[in-house]
Amino acid sequence: MQLKNSHENDFFKEIANRYVDAYGQELQQELKQQNIQYTTPILDERVHRRVSMHKVKRVALGISALAACLLIVMTSSLLRYNQKSNITPNVKPTPPVIPLSFVLPVNLSVSGTEQDQEQSIYRLHDSLQDDVVLVLEETDRNINDEDMTAVKINGYRAYTRKTADYNLLIFKKNGILYTLTCRYDVSTLVELGKNIL
Amino acid sequence: MGCCILLIMFTFTSAHEMNAFEYIYSKYKSMMLQKAYLILQDSMLAEDAVSEAFIRIYKNMYKIDDPASKRSIAFVMMIVKNTALTILSQRTRQNTNFEDEDLRDSFDLEQCVFSEISTEKIYEIINGIHEELRSVFLMKYAYDLPHKKIGQMLHISENNVTVRLHRAKKKIADILIKEGYAVEKQP
Numbered sequence: 001m002q003l004k005n006s007h008e009n010d011f012f013k014e015i016a017n018r019y020v021d022a023y024g025q026e027l028q029q030e031l032k033q034q035n036i037q038y039t040t041p042i043l044d045e046r047v048h049r050r051v052s053m054h055k056v057k058r059v060a061l062g063i064s065a066l067a068a069c070l071l072i073v074m075t076s077s078l079l080r081y082n083q084k085s086n087i088t089p090n091v092k093p094t095p096p097v098i099p100l101s102f103v104l105p106v107n108l109s110v111s112g113t114e115q116d117q118e119q120s121i122y123r124l125h126d127s128l129q130d131d132v133v134l135v136l137e138e139t140d141r142n143i144n145d146e147d148m149t150a151v152k153i154n155g156y157r158a159y160t161r162k163t164a165d166y167n168l169l170i171f172k173k174n175g176i177l178y179t180l181t182c183r184y185d186v187s188t189l190v191e192l193g194k195n196i197l
Numbered sequence: 198m199g200c201c202i203l204l205i206m207f208t209f210t211s212a213h214e215m216n217a218f219e220y221i222y223s224k225y226k227s228m229m230l231q232k233a234y235l236i237l238q239d240s241m242l243a244e245d246a247v248s249e250a251f252i253r254i255y256k257n258m259y260k261i262d263d264p265a266s267k268r269s270i271a272f273v274m275m276i277v278k279n280t281a282l283t284i285l286s287q288r289t290r291q292n293t294n295f296e297d298e299d300l301r302d303s304f305d306l307e308q309c310v311f312s313e314i315s316t317e318k319i320y321e322i323i324n325g326i327h328e329e330l331r332s333v334f335l336m337k338y339a340y341d342l343p344h345k346k347i348g349q350m351l352h353i354s355e356n357n358v359t360v361r362l363h364r365a366k367k368k369i370a371d372i373l374i375k376e377g378y379a380v381e382k383q384p
Contacts, residue, residue, distance in 0.1 A: 016338035018316050019323045024267025027274055031228055038227045043244045047251045116344050123363060133359050166360050181360050
């Protein structure tokens with residue numbers, strides 16, 4: 001499916017950047033006029049301690065990465081020496097858009113699409129006024145079902161969660177993780193789930 | 198050799214980032230405490246919020262080119278306000294309920310004609326949406342952060358980021374139509 005959201009993205013980028021510039025300017029003015037500087041020795045110590053701990057982790061990570069690099073270089077040199085084989089670089093392909101492989105219920109239609117790294121995001125307009133956001137991701141990871149309710153849809157296991165803010169339905173089929181959210185009624189998601197599973 | 202260069206760059210980057218971080222800390226700390234206090238009305242909690250905000254900022258120093266710039270100060274204040282709101286919602290055990298009964302059912306930017314919008318109007322419109330929606334919108338479109346990173350910075354799930362972004366865009370589009378800055382093309 002063709003993703004045609006460049007116009008929308010450009011528009012929102014422009015207004016977001018203009019807002020940030022205006023907001024930042026206002027804050028700079030406020031900062032100039034500020035007379036009070038708080039002395040906070042306990043906060044200072046807390047922040048610097050946490051930052052130091054983070055720095056140590058980063059340096060350790062860097063050294064581990066360097067050691068791993070050296071190990072790979074040595075191993076590949078050894079292999080080349082023994083086998084005289086070519087090593088081709090492993091280029092990670094751009095994740096493709098995951099198309100919709102099912103028919104939408106009559107009340108739902110695609111109103112927008114977006115690709116965010118490995119996730120294909122579809123915004124579905126609902127004529128019954130409970131719009132849905134559908135996220136598809138090809139993944140090996142299992143569903144984290146903590147604080148979720150298990151349900152069965154067409155014999156498949158799925159999980160739901162209801163909060164004050166939104167309803168969620170999540171399940172996996174053929175290596176694709178489906179995450180559905182809507183505002184008002186989880187049955188909107190279950191009906192869509194029946195078309196998918 | 199490449200690995201050595203990478204390690205040197207990493208170290209240099211870290212030194213540069215530390216300088217920028219120290220600048221941000223000394224320059225903006227007091228204002229951040231004020232912003233957090235306005236939300237939390239408690240000086241101890243405000244310090245907690247600022248402390249947490251600085252850690253989130255430190256982990257994302259790559260996003261801050263010039264710590265004295267407008268964009269950087271806006272980014273910093275956005276982080277501390279969201280951190281304060283998170284603490285507030287945890288203490289009151291209330292999630293923000295985004296009322297959207299008045300939102301348009303559908304809005305297709307491809308089918309709209311826009312009139313010129315002043316920066317003052319844009320400021321007013323975006324200030325009119327809830328802080329938790331606004332932050333996600335700005336992190337995505339002004340700071341170009343992916344959903345996963347936004348979720349990590351605001352301590353919300355990726356799904357929640359997607360939902361909030363969708364709401365923010367809908368709300369902005371709705372205001373634009375209502376105030377006459379966008380008109381749907383006639384078929």
